Structure formats: C-alpha cells, structure tokens
Amino acid sequence: MKMTFAPGPNRNDSTRSAMIRDKPIVFRVQSLCKVYPLDEVSVHALRGIDLEIQAGDFTVLLGASGSGKSTLLNMLGGIDIPTSGTIFYRDQNLTHSTAKELTMYRRQSVGFVFQFYNLIPSLTAGENIALVTDISDSAMTPLESLTMVDLADRVNSFPSQLSGGEQQRVAIARAIAKRPDVLLCDEPTGALDLGTGVGVLEAISTVNQSLGTTTIVITHNVSIGQMADRIVTMRDGRIVEDRRNTQKLSPRELQW
Amino acid sequence: MKATLDRKLIRELRSSAGTSLAIAIVIAAGVAVFVMALSTLSFLKNTRQTYYDRYRFADIFATAKRVPNHISDDIGKIPGVAIVATRVVADITISVPGLNEPASGRLVSLSLQSLDRHSKPTGLNSIHLTRGRLPTWDAADEVVASEAFFIANRLTLGSKIKGLLNGRLQEMRIVGVALSPEFVFQIRSGDFLPDDRRFGVFWTSRQHLEAAFDMKGAFNDVSVRIMRGTSSQSVISRIDQILEPFGGIGAYDRTEQISARFLDDEIKQLRATGLVVPIIFLSVAAFLLNVILARRIELQREAIATLKAFGYSGTDVAWHYLKYAFLIAAVGALLGCIAGTWMARGVCEMYSHFFRFPSFNFRPSPEVMAVACLISIASASVGGILAVSRVMKMQPAEAMRPPSPSKYVHNWVDLIWKTLRLSPSVVMILRRLRRRPITTGISMFGIGLATAVLMVSNFAIDAIDTMIDFQFTVAQRHDIQVTFEYPTAPSSVNELGNMDGVMCVEPFRSLPVRLTNGHLTHRTAILGLEQQRNLYRLLNSNSNPIHLPHSGIVLSDKLAELLGVSVGGDLTIEVLEDRRQKVLVAVTGITTEFSGTNAYMDRHALHRLLQEDSRISGAFLRIDNLKSRYIYDFLQRIPRTAGVSIKSAALKSIRETIQKNQLIMQSFNSIFAAIIALGVVYNMARITMAEQQRDLATLRVIGFTQMEVSWMFLSELMIVAIFAIPLGWLVGTGLCYATVKGFESELYRIPLVISRKNLLLSAGVTLLAAIISGLIVRRSLNQVNLVEVLKSHG
Structure with a gap:
C-alpha cells in the first residue's frame, strides 16, 4: 500500500508503516485543491493536500482561521467538492460521486458535529436523534446514544431547555447514533467555555474509543491536539505539520 | 452616514426581489381596486351630476290618464315647485326591421319650444342629440330614437319602424338619435336587465302625439323640479291630490325613478367594493411585511448590534428597516395606481354599454390616487413598525450573542403524536406550526382568502344562472306576455287563445x-x-x-x-x-x-x-315555437296592446349582457385570486424557507436526500394550504353572502348559491398555487450552500 503523507518536520516513517499495516485506510486524499473564484482575485483555500487517515484514528486538524481546515473537513464529509485532486473514502471516489451518492455516503457513513450544534429546535433531544436513526439500518436507539454522552435523562428535553454543552453532546449523540464509520467535528467546542468544552471532548473521546469510530476534529485550540492520536497542522491551505501523539492526555488533563 | 445604509438597503432589496415584488403586488391589488372603484365612483357621480344639471333632470315624476293643460298651473303653484313640464307619453308595440318578434317602445312628446333650436331650453328632461336632427313640429312620422336602441338594432338615420299608436299602425322615420337623463339606464319597467334591441324610447312632436292619442289640450305625464331645500314628499302629496281626479297613479321622486335608481345602486356597490376589498389586500400585505421584516431583523441581529455599537441610534437603524417597507409600499402603490386606472377604464367601458351619458370618457382622479398611496404607506407602516420596534430595544451586547434556540415545551398535543407514532420529521412540522399559532393562523387566513376570492368570482355565475332558471324557467313558464293599454273584458283572451299555435x-x-x-x-x-x-x-x-x-x-x-x-x-x-x-x-x-x-x-x-x-x-x-313568426306578426297588429314581451328573446339578451360583463369582472377576479394565492403562498413559502433553511440544510448534511428534505418543506406548506381551504370556504361563503347583500335591491336580488363545483374549483386552484409557489421556492433549497448555512448560527 502506497503511503503518502504531507511533508512534516516530525515524520516518523517506521511508526507509521507499522500502524498502516494494522489499520485500513479510511480516507485517501491526493493533490486536493480548492479555489474560490471571486470577482477580481481567487482564494486558494487548499493547495495540493495529500493525506491518508486510518480507521479508528482520532485526528485533530489544527490551524488558524483561513488555514483551510474546515474546507478539507467539508470535502471529507461530502458537502463540498474540490477544484482538483481526488478524495477516496475507502473504495469510493468522492470526487466522482453524484449528489445522490454523496447523500447516501453521508447518510450511511458520516456523523457530523457542528460548531453551533444545529439541533432542530422543534424536536426533543431524543427526537433529534430519531431523525437520524429513522433513516439508518443499524442504528442504536436514541436513549442508547444519549447514554453514551451521559445525557439519558434529557431525552425529552427540547434544545431550548439544554445548556450549550448539553446541546453539543446531543449533537454528538445524534452524529454517532447511526454508528457511523467516521465522525467529523467542526470546532465542537468553539462556542463553549472550558468546563463545558471538556465534557464535549470527553463524549467525543468515548465514542472514538468505545465504537472505534474514525474521528476528525478541527480546532484552532492547540491543547486539544494532546488528546488525539495524530495532529495535522495546516497553514495557507497546506499541511505544514503531521505528527503522531505518543502521549495522549484525557480531556480532563487538557489545559487551555 | 446614512448613504451607506441606503446602499445596503438597495442591495438587499435586489437580492430579495422576488419576495419584495410579491408583497408589492399584493399591495398593488388592494390599491388597484381602491383606485378603480373610487375613481369610477367619483367619475360616475360627477358625470351624473353634470348631466342631470345640464339637461335639467326632474326631481318628481307623475303620470295620469288625461289631464287638462291648465292643471299644470295648479302644480306650478305648489310651494317649492320651480319648474313644471307636461308631456304626452305612451307605451306602444313596435316592429323593428330585422327583428322577428314585436318590441316595445315608449313615445315621449317634445314641446314646440324644445324643438326650436334657437330658443333657450327651459323644459325638463331635455334630450341630447348625438346624431341627426330633431323632428319638425308638424311632421307626424318623424322621431328621434334612443341611442341604445338605435345602435343595438344597427339602424341608420332614415330607418323606418312601425308602431301601433292607439290601435293604428303608423310608420315612424328616425331623423335623429338622442340621449336623455331619464334613460341613462334604459330599461323597460318590470324587466330584469336592459334589452336594448327590444325596447326603445322615441321622442316626437307633441302635436303629433296629442293627435294620435286624443290628448288635444291635455297631458298624461308631468315632471317637476323643486327648489333647493324643499321636501319632495310634501310636493308629491300635493301633486297626487291635484292629479287624482284625472287618473293620477301616484307621483314619485328620483329615488324611485328606474334609471336613477339603477345608477344609485351601482354607486352604492362601487363604494362598498372600494372599501372592503382593499382592506383585505392591504391587511394581508401588512402581515407579510411584518413577518418578512421580523425575519430579516432576526437574521441581521449581529449587523444591528454592530451598527449600534458604532453609534447609530435605535431610530436610525429602525428607520433603515422601515424604509424597506415603505419602498415596497411605494412600488405597490405605483403599480396599483396604474392597474387601477386601467381597470377603471375597463369598468367605464362596461358601464358605457349600460349607462348612456353624453360624454363618458374616463379621467383618472389624482385625489383618489393620492389617498391610495397614503393608505398603502399606512398599511406598510403598521406591518413594519411592529417588526421594527424590536430593533429599538435591542442592546448591542445582547444582539452580538447568537440567539438561543426557539423555545418549545411539551403539552397534551405530544400525546397525540406519540399515540399516532408519527415520525420525527412530521412531528417537527406539526410542532413548528403549533408553536406559532398566530403566524400559522394568519398564513392560513391569507391562503384561505385566495380560495375565498376564487369562490366569489365563480359564485356570481352560479347565482345568476340559478336566478335566471328560478325566475324564467321554474316560476314564469310562459313564452309571451301581452299587456293591454287599458284593462279590458276577459273575452279579449279568446282572441289571443284562438291564434294558431x-x-x-x-x-x-x-x-x-x-x-x-x-x-x-x-x-x-x-x-x-x-x-x-x-x-x-x-x-x-x-x-x-x-x-x-x-x-x-x-x-x-x-x-x-x-x-x-x-x-x-x-x-x-x-x-x-x-x-x-x-x-x-x-x-x-x-x-x-x-x-x-x-x-x-x-x-x-x-x-x-x-x-x-x-x-x-x-x-x-x-x-308552439314552430308558429312563433305567425304569432309575432299577429301580436304586432292587435290594437290596444301596450307591450309584448317575448321571454326567450329577453333571456337571450340577459345572457348576452351578463356574459359580456361577466367576462370583465371574471378576469378581474381571477387576477386578484391569482395575486392573493401566489402572493400569499409564495411569500409563505419564502418565509418558511428562510426560517427553516438552516434546519433543512442540517438534515441534508446528516444524510437526508434532496427529495426527502423537499417533501418536508412542501408538506408544511401543504398542511397549511389544506387547513386553509375549509377556512377559505367559510370566508368565501361570508364574502358571497356580503355580495348577495351588497347587490340586494328592490329591483333584483341574487341568491346565495354555492355549488360543489365552485368549492372544488376554488380549492383546486389554491392547492395548485401552493404547489407552484412551493416548487419555485424549493429550487432555492437546491442552491443552498450547505457549508455557509452550517457556519452561520440562528
């Protein structure tokens, strides 16, 4: 299997080779570019990204605003398309998939967690999850997934009756209820304070460890990288650092 | 500093052109009806006043059998009487070239003075000659025909018609064509609608009529003009007393004069239309503006906070949003004034077939337009101020924070949904609708209004059909009605009964x-x-x-x-x-x-x-219809008949008249129904889309297909539309009832008939409008940038 990584100062080929032998590749990204043409100038959001993500990995994508991390995550999630390059999800070429195929991909394989939770305000926590489990084949029950994020007692609460952290944990429960292959989190703690953010990260970590879900979290908070298996840092649409984290911390140990 | 805000306003107006235009069109519809009804009303009233004054239309009318001329002096001496004019008037049967059946005519005498074109007119009910000339005093066969009759029968100057005058068949030669304030609406007494082909008025020299009807030195018709401030009732009583010995059959004033009364009824109806319909449309527009502005303000709370933080006052910002409402109102008012004037021309064109005035060229009324513009601005203010008042109160720091999720609570309705085991997507729709009962209710009312307007527009046809059927088929089953000049012995019937056929x-x-x-x-x-x-x-x-x-x-x-x-x-x-x-x-x-x-x-x-x-x-x-021609010929020659009325001919004429006018009214109504339906439903759809866009985009991201999300969006619209229809039927029935009451007069009434076809058609068209609007708006769902929607909060 060909290994392609973006160049980075902390590359450790022997460790990586060993790991790749153990775990299958979930995402393979090759020469990925995204250009947003504006009236007079073009914005290059991604400039030739090469990346492979293994199954079960907890990856943190770090970078400042405008570094291209959200664009990359959106493309991995099948809600945006590249200008050039390819993205493979296992054997499926996402760049050649139709809108319908991308919908099916999102429905079956991807769990999304957004910065602003995006819960449907008219549905209770349980119903927000049922919205997803209704269209999935091997989903857990809303209660099971809420138990995983330690919110079983709020199954009948409406979003307006929950705190920000609780809303984000419901959003995680909604994302994982269908047992997705990958969990994509876009600044999941961006709108939360420290204490609440830790609770949310614990929920994500639990999902990653107990379900083995490949998890990608994007953040500009460097500390969060310490709880990941792998930290990919981006700047100006390029990967500038890609390293494995040998000493993982639990979310409670994080400091920011 | 405001110029930059104005630039923002213009850009936003451009980006929401569809929604803004839809509201402007609803306002335009209200303004158009207002301008149409009130400018027609003012025009009709002014034209009538000028006509009545210039041609000295009488205030009081009376007929008798035979009154010696000197009695007119007694009438002239009644306190308050200004002018007395006596005439000889006779109803006759006529035969018209090109018309198989007999027709009716009213012969009216012209005095010697009124025939002298050099003398100053002094009499009452003067005629206005539109072509030809007046008859000469001693030419027995010359008449001036009423314009409606002349045109309807395609006659020319010199055409001859035959009339049965006091039992003698006489030829009458048309030398002129005229109009009279007495016959602005030319209808035979007892008829339901005018029949210009079979009823005409003919003016001829008094000398000729006196001779023909044995009225030498006498009259049988008197018109009176009273002085300002005089009670017509006291004059009427005195005239009745004076004419009693001469077979007077009771004097009456203008309110009972058939032509004047039709005109009065029409003016009354126009006034009602000009007030009720615009209120409905402008209320809907105010509601739409309110909802759209409220939504816009919610979406722009961060921008509002920023502006306030920079030092813009609450009034500055509120005024910025209010201008949006005013601009839409101004565009609506402008479109409405143009459409209203165009419609008024159409209505006047229709009126010109009914109401005969010497000049009937519609002139737009700037006063009415000015009032219409003020009213539309006022309605926009009501809608706008309610929404914008929140901007004034908003604190910059509070507005900077993302809004908390809309509040929902559990209640008994949840039990129903749980019992029915409805899917979360259905529950989502139902909870949204239930959470905003006022908005949902008003939206339903708005869509229902479209159903109601459609119902009213179809109702007129059903009602008139029923009325005609009731009156002319079920109740009156004869083919011909013959009226004699004077009551006669019952044996005269035998003569009619003995006719072949x-x-x-x-x-x-x-x-x-x-x-x-x-x-x-x-x-x-x-x-x-x-x-x-x-x-x-x-x-x-x-x-x-x-x-x-x-x-x-x-x-x-x-x-x-x-x-x-x-x-x-x-x-x-x-x-x-x-x-x-x-x-x-x-x-x-x-x-x-x-x-x-x-x-x-x-x-x-x-x-x-x-x-x-x-x-x-x-x-x-x-x-026997096969022998009708023979019977018609016979009837035209029977002496002492005052009138022959052929039902089939009358019916045909009624249907033709109704069809012609119905076409105009129907097209107006259809346009309004479409505007309400599309305006309300389209805006409803846009608002729903704006409110739901983020939720729907979330659903798309978490794996719902475009079709599934579209269905959820359209279902909400359809649920509102489906519940709106019975409401629309209810409102429509109310409007139909109001129409029945509005049209109710002593002359005729229309029945409240609401056919199943009408109910289904109005519901079908409303649903179609909802589906079309939904599909148009749904297209924007396909174009939603999922990434951007998810990045935004609120």
Missing part, C-alpha cells in the same frame, strides 16, 4: 297600488292571477309552488321585508287608478322572488275587493 292562455289583472303598513309604504302593482294556473307560478325558497289563497294578498319576500309584514298581518291597499279605493287586506302568503317587489292576489278576489267587474290587463301565452 297558441297552446295555453292565462289572463292577469295588473293594478297599480300603494301598500301601507303603519308608517311603511310602497308603490307597486298587484297581479291578479287565475286560481288554476300553469304559466305563472308562485314559489317558495325551495322552488316549490305555493298555493294562491282564495282571499288575501301574497307578497314577494322583499316586499314583505320592506313593509315589515308577515303572514297573518294586514295591509292597506290604496288603488292608484280610477276610484282610488282604500281597502284593508290580510297577508296570506309570502313568495320567493329574485326581481321586483310584486304582490299577488286571486284575480276574482281582487275584483271582489275592488267591487269591480271582471277585467284583465293582459295575458300570459305559451306557444
């Missing part, structure tokens, strides 16, 4: 009377009918025949209402001819009728009550 003849006695119950009084005619009848039936409201009692009087429902009397009550009959008896009679029945205010009695009971010999005023005939 006449299958059935039934005589009637018609008696002009004044009916009084306490202080309520009404002039009408009692129709004395045979006990055994087939051709003229009295019906109840279910179209079932009612029995004509052997004694007492049967009143039409409208007449009973006017006189405030019901079965079992008593009325005083004052006969307005011959001996002018006054007798008390019991009301023994009420019959349903859609035209006129008629009273009926058993003919023999009527004779007994009046202590008169058996006499008849005319007869109803049913004929």
Whole structure:
C-alpha cells in the first residue's frame, strides 16, 4: 500500500508503516485543491493536500482561521467538492460521486458535529436523534446514544431547555447514533467555555474509543491536539505539520 | 452616514426581489381596486351630476290618464315647485326591421319650444342629440330614437319602424338619435336587465302625439323640479291630490325613478367594493411585511448590534428597516395606481354599454390616487413598525450573542403524536406550526382568502344562472306576455287563445297600488292571477309552488321585508287608478322572488275587493315555437296592446349582457385570486424557507436526500394550504353572502348559491398555487450552500 503523507518536520516513517499495516485506510486524499473564484482575485483555500487517515484514528486538524481546515473537513464529509485532486473514502471516489451518492455516503457513513450544534429546535433531544436513526439500518436507539454522552435523562428535553454543552453532546449523540464509520467535528467546542468544552471532548473521546469510530476534529485550540492520536497542522491551505501523539492526555488533563 | 445604509438597503432589496415584488403586488391589488372603484365612483357621480344639471333632470315624476293643460298651473303653484313640464307619453308595440318578434317602445312628446333650436331650453328632461336632427313640429312620422336602441338594432338615420299608436299602425322615420337623463339606464319597467334591441324610447312632436292619442289640450305625464331645500314628499302629496281626479297613479321622486335608481345602486356597490376589498389586500400585505421584516431583523441581529455599537441610534437603524417597507409600499402603490386606472377604464367601458351619458370618457382622479398611496404607506407602516420596534430595544451586547434556540415545551398535543407514532420529521412540522399559532393562523387566513376570492368570482355565475332558471324557467313558464293599454273584458283572451299555435292562455289583472303598513309604504302593482294556473307560478325558497289563497294578498319576500309584514298581518291597499279605493287586506302568503317587489292576489278576489267587474290587463301565452313568426306578426297588429314581451328573446339578451360583463369582472377576479394565492403562498413559502433553511440544510448534511428534505418543506406548506381551504370556504361563503347583500335591491336580488363545483374549483386552484409557489421556492433549497448555512448560527 502506497503511503503518502504531507511533508512534516516530525515524520516518523517506521511508526507509521507499522500502524498502516494494522489499520485500513479510511480516507485517501491526493493533490486536493480548492479555489474560490471571486470577482477580481481567487482564494486558494487548499493547495495540493495529500493525506491518508486510518480507521479508528482520532485526528485533530489544527490551524488558524483561513488555514483551510474546515474546507478539507467539508470535502471529507461530502458537502463540498474540490477544484482538483481526488478524495477516496475507502473504495469510493468522492470526487466522482453524484449528489445522490454523496447523500447516501453521508447518510450511511458520516456523523457530523457542528460548531453551533444545529439541533432542530422543534424536536426533543431524543427526537433529534430519531431523525437520524429513522433513516439508518443499524442504528442504536436514541436513549442508547444519549447514554453514551451521559445525557439519558434529557431525552425529552427540547434544545431550548439544554445548556450549550448539553446541546453539543446531543449533537454528538445524534452524529454517532447511526454508528457511523467516521465522525467529523467542526470546532465542537468553539462556542463553549472550558468546563463545558471538556465534557464535549470527553463524549467525543468515548465514542472514538468505545465504537472505534474514525474521528476528525478541527480546532484552532492547540491543547486539544494532546488528546488525539495524530495532529495535522495546516497553514495557507497546506499541511505544514503531521505528527503522531505518543502521549495522549484525557480531556480532563487538557489545559487551555 | 446614512448613504451607506441606503446602499445596503438597495442591495438587499435586489437580492430579495422576488419576495419584495410579491408583497408589492399584493399591495398593488388592494390599491388597484381602491383606485378603480373610487375613481369610477367619483367619475360616475360627477358625470351624473353634470348631466342631470345640464339637461335639467326632474326631481318628481307623475303620470295620469288625461289631464287638462291648465292643471299644470295648479302644480306650478305648489310651494317649492320651480319648474313644471307636461308631456304626452305612451307605451306602444313596435316592429323593428330585422327583428322577428314585436318590441316595445315608449313615445315621449317634445314641446314646440324644445324643438326650436334657437330658443333657450327651459323644459325638463331635455334630450341630447348625438346624431341627426330633431323632428319638425308638424311632421307626424318623424322621431328621434334612443341611442341604445338605435345602435343595438344597427339602424341608420332614415330607418323606418312601425308602431301601433292607439290601435293604428303608423310608420315612424328616425331623423335623429338622442340621449336623455331619464334613460341613462334604459330599461323597460318590470324587466330584469336592459334589452336594448327590444325596447326603445322615441321622442316626437307633441302635436303629433296629442293627435294620435286624443290628448288635444291635455297631458298624461308631468315632471317637476323643486327648489333647493324643499321636501319632495310634501310636493308629491300635493301633486297626487291635484292629479287624482284625472287618473293620477301616484307621483314619485328620483329615488324611485328606474334609471336613477339603477345608477344609485351601482354607486352604492362601487363604494362598498372600494372599501372592503382593499382592506383585505392591504391587511394581508401588512402581515407579510411584518413577518418578512421580523425575519430579516432576526437574521441581521449581529449587523444591528454592530451598527449600534458604532453609534447609530435605535431610530436610525429602525428607520433603515422601515424604509424597506415603505419602498415596497411605494412600488405597490405605483403599480396599483396604474392597474387601477386601467381597470377603471375597463369598468367605464362596461358601464358605457349600460349607462348612456353624453360624454363618458374616463379621467383618472389624482385625489383618489393620492389617498391610495397614503393608505398603502399606512398599511406598510403598521406591518413594519411592529417588526421594527424590536430593533429599538435591542442592546448591542445582547444582539452580538447568537440567539438561543426557539423555545418549545411539551403539552397534551405530544400525546397525540406519540399515540399516532408519527415520525420525527412530521412531528417537527406539526410542532413548528403549533408553536406559532398566530403566524400559522394568519398564513392560513391569507391562503384561505385566495380560495375565498376564487369562490366569489365563480359564485356570481352560479347565482345568476340559478336566478335566471328560478325566475324564467321554474316560476314564469310562459313564452309571451301581452299587456293591454287599458284593462279590458276577459273575452279579449279568446282572441289571443284562438291564434294558431297558441297552446295555453292565462289572463292577469295588473293594478297599480300603494301598500301601507303603519308608517311603511310602497308603490307597486298587484297581479291578479287565475286560481288554476300553469304559466305563472308562485314559489317558495325551495322552488316549490305555493298555493294562491282564495282571499288575501301574497307578497314577494322583499316586499314583505320592506313593509315589515308577515303572514297573518294586514295591509292597506290604496288603488292608484280610477276610484282610488282604500281597502284593508290580510297577508296570506309570502313568495320567493329574485326581481321586483310584486304582490299577488286571486284575480276574482281582487275584483271582489275592488267591487269591480271582471277585467284583465293582459295575458300570459305559451306557444308552439314552430308558429312563433305567425304569432309575432299577429301580436304586432292587435290594437290596444301596450307591450309584448317575448321571454326567450329577453333571456337571450340577459345572457348576452351578463356574459359580456361577466367576462370583465371574471378576469378581474381571477387576477386578484391569482395575486392573493401566489402572493400569499409564495411569500409563505419564502418565509418558511428562510426560517427553516438552516434546519433543512442540517438534515441534508446528516444524510437526508434532496427529495426527502423537499417533501418536508412542501408538506408544511401543504398542511397549511389544506387547513386553509375549509377556512377559505367559510370566508368565501361570508364574502358571497356580503355580495348577495351588497347587490340586494328592490329591483333584483341574487341568491346565495354555492355549488360543489365552485368549492372544488376554488380549492383546486389554491392547492395548485401552493404547489407552484412551493416548487419555485424549493429550487432555492437546491442552491443552498450547505457549508455557509452550517457556519452561520440562528
């Protein structure tokens, strides 16, 4: 299997080779570019990204605003398309998939967690999850997934009756209820304070460890990288650092 | 500093052009009806006033059998009387070239002075010559024809028609064409709608009419102009006293003059239309503006906070958003004024077929337009200020924070949803609708209004069809009605019955009377009918025949209402001819009728009550249609007939008139229904889309297909539309009832008929409008940038 990584100062080929032998590749990204043409100038959001993500990995994508991390995550999630390059999800070429195929991909394989939770305000926590489990084949029950994020007692609460952290944990429960292959989190703690953010990260970590879900979290908070298996840092649409984290911390140990 | 805000406003207006235009069009519809009705009204009133004044339309009218000329001096001496004009007037049967059936004519005398073109006109009810010339004083065969009749029969100057004058067939040559304030609306007494082909007015020299009708030194018709401030009622009483010995049949004022009354009724209806319809449209527009502005403010709370943080005052920002409402109102008002003026021209064009004025060129009314613009701005203010008041209160720091999720709570409704095991997507829709009962309710009302307007537009056709069928098929089953000049012996019927092709003849006695119950009084005619009848039936409201009692009087429902009397009550009959008896009679029945205010009695009971010999005023005939031509020829030659009315011809003419006018009204109504339907439903769809966009985008991201999300969006719209339809039917029935009441007059009424076809059609078109609007708006769902929607909060 060909290994392609973006160049980075902390590359450790022997460790990586060993790991790749153990775990299958979930995402393979090759020469990925995204250009947003504006009236007079073009914005290059991604400039030739090469990346492979293994199954079960907890990856943190770090970078400042405008570094291209959200664009990359959106493309991995099948809600945006590249200008050039390819993205493979296992054997499926996402760049050649139709809108319908991308919908099916999102429905079956991807769990999304957004910065602003995006819960449907008219549905209770349980119903927000049922919205997803209704269209999935091997989903857990809303209660099971809420138990995983330690919110079983709020199954009948409406979003307006929950705190920000609780809303984000419901959003995680909604994302994982269908047992997705990958969990994509876009600044999941961006709108939360420290204490609440830790609770949310614990929920994500639990999902990653107990379900083995490949998890990608994007953040500009460097500390969060310490709880990941792998930290990919981006700047100006390029990967500038890609390293494995040998000493993982639990979310409670994080400091920011 | 405001210029930058204005630039923002213009850009946003451009980006929401569809929504803004849809609201502007709803405002335009209201303004258009307002401008149409009120400018037509003002134009009609001014034209009428000028016409009445310039051609000295009389205030009081009276007819008698034969009054010596010197009696006019007595009338002139009545306090308050300014001008007295006497005439000889006669109703005759005429035969018109190109018309198989006999027609009716009214001959009106012109005085020597009015025929002298050099003398200053002094008489009353002057005529306006539109072509040709006036008859010469001593030319017996020259007449001036009424313009409506002349045009309808495609006659030319020099055309000849034959008239039966006092039993003698005479040729009348048309030398001129004229209009008269007395016949702005040219209709034969007792008719339901004008029939210009079969009824004409002819003016000729008085000398000729005096000779033909044995009226030398006498008159049988008098018109009076009274001085300003004089009570017409006191003058009428005095005229009645003076004319009583000469067979006067009761004077009446302009309110009872048939042409003037039709014109009054039309003006009344225009006023109602000009107020009610715009209120509906402008309320809907105010609601839409309110919802859209509220939504815009919610979406722009961060921008508002930033502006306030920079030092813009609450008023500055509020005014910025209010300008949006005002701009839309201004565009709506402008479009409305243009459309209203165009519609007013259409209505005036339609009126010009009914109402004959010397000049009827519509001029737009700037005053009405100015008022319309003010009203539309006012409605926009109501909608806008309610939404914008929140901007004033918003604190910058609070507005910077993302809004908390919309509040929902559990209640008993959840139990129903749980019991029915509805899917979360259905629950989501239902909870959203239930959470905003006022918005949902008003949206339903708005869409229902579209159904209602459609219902009213279809209702008119059903109602008129029913009325015609009731009146001319079920109740009146004769083919021809012959009216004699004077009551005659019943044996005259034999002459009619003996005609080849006449299958059935039934005589009637018609008696002009004044009916009084306490202080309520009404002039009408009692129709004395045979006990055994087939051709003229009295019906109840279910179209079932009612029995004509052997004694007492049967009143039409409208007449009973006017006189405030019901079965079992008593009325005083004052006969307005011959001996002018006054007798008390019991009301023994009420019959349903859609035209006129008629009273009926058993003919023999009527004779007994009046202590008169058996006499008849005319007869109803049913004929073999194959022999109609022969019968028509015969009828045109029977002496002493005052009128022959052919039902099929009248019906044909009514249908033609209605069709022509209905086409105009129908197209106006359809346009309005479409505007309301598309305006409201489209805006509803846009608002729903704006509110739901983020939720729907979330659903798309978490794996719902475009089709599934579209269905969720359209379902909400459809649920509102489906619930709106019964509401629309209810409102529509109310509007139809209001139309029935609005049109109700002594001359005619329309029944409240709501057919199943009407209900289905109005519902179908509304649903179609909802689906089309939904599909148009749904397209924007396909174009939603999922990434951007998810990045935003709120």
